[in-house]
Amino acid sequence: MPDPTSELPAVILEALSPTSQRRILNRRGSAVWDVETGTGRYAVKLGYPIAQTSEWPAQPWTALAPGREGAVFQRLDVDGIAYGEWELGTWNIQPWHEGPDLYALWEPCRAKDSTIEPYASVALSCAQSLARLHAQGWAHGDVQPAHFVIGPDDTHLIDLALAHGQPLPPGYDFPYRGCLVHYEAPEISRSILERGVAEPTPAADVYALGASLFISATGWRAVEYPDDASRTEQRCAIVNGAHRPVNMASRLGALIEHMLSYDADGRPRIDEVVLALS
Template sequence: MSSQGPYELPTHVQSALTPLNEKLVTDRRGSTVWNVQTPTGRFAVKLGYPTQTHAWTALAPAREATILRQLIATEHVRFGTWEKGTWSAQPWREGISLYDRWEPHRRSGKPTTPRVGEALSCALALANLHEHGWAHGDVQPNHFVIGAGGTFLIDLGLARGGEVPEAYDFRYRGCLVHYEAPEISRSILESGTAVPTKEADVYALGASLFISATGWRHVSYPDDADRRDQRQAIVDKPHRPITVPGMLGKLIEQMMSREPADRPTSSEVCEALRSAH
């Protein structure tokens, strides 16, 4: 089942896109991603393939594409199959991640206040997805791309909330644990799966803002802890003290409440940030 990337664009994918140039962006966790310039624009092209531990990664590009087609113009999203899984092409989003954008705050060595407007732009991107009925399921700093054209929330392969063809669907088994809400970690420990929710997305946004501003994960656990121990720490322990100054820190505290019902909605987060902006 397992494969090892990175993989070149298959011949039939090249024929479909007619690339003028292409650049390898990343290859990890069952996905090779290319930045591809075509006669009609620049695209992020993903090739999904199974890994030693996960078969679902082979389906993720097509699954994400079917969701994107419900959110943006369908002519801008293409997908299909290749010998090791599925592939997709979607508009390239130019910009810098939230984590990289806030690197000066982590480098300062003391608590500093990030720009509320940048936090607001991330919250707006998440709220827009929620307003369309979807929970993202994998909110993390590197999935917020901040650029001149706005802030985009990318990587929707794990999102839940609408119709997904059965051929490309798979069960949700959690996200990057550094941003996982306690109830998601608990469910995965107990049953192996969970249901992504908007409330868990809000927690993950708070954890994303926190780590981007401070460099600290939301809950303390050893760097070499295995995934199960990481999740157990999230279930058992409180989150770290929120050291981000001002109203942003207080808002992050609310977003990372242990009880989902106590967290503000993404729209309420936007309202609070607008008031402070």
């Protein structure tokens, strides 16, 4: 069967008139294109449903994710946003952000016998980008290292398809069923295990930022479980176990320890994280 995301749909070609186009990702219900035009550079996302396999159930919500993200961006008054539907789901167009993600940027810190410590200024820029989102009344719901793009002038928090905070078009909305489990707060994992859904919160975002900083600096997941553990097993480990020791001597280590507090009320608010790193 031909790959339907191997070419941009006509609706995107008509909207952008690309001078160059390159698909950079196609996995788990989402394809992302890097598109250059006469007026600028854009990221284009195409969503499509995930078929059932022996490893996971069918996930139709992935087809709606780009349209939902586009609606979130418009609620946030982000310029250069468009979204709509194509034959397999929804799409969005958003400005391209150049730069490495957090995990890639801190790779030298993870090298064997490295004496390079994570820059607090980078952690601060990530916290500030999350703080801006929280200040506008939103929780991100999918904070992870890959979603912080460290640009030359600013850090951009991307992938807002799971963000919650204001009403969205019903046709594009869907229940929140968690995110990449490595970064789920215990209360999120518990809710998913017990009810199948959860509610993203700023406190859960702070936990996820702490877990993102920890894995980017050390290469270790915040909570230990086997690499081949199922998502249910991963969530049980997060709910029932303690996180790994944060053996980082810098002030960043003490802050991450605080951000990974099991109790949501025991974590710092994102503005307190920003203040601690400033």
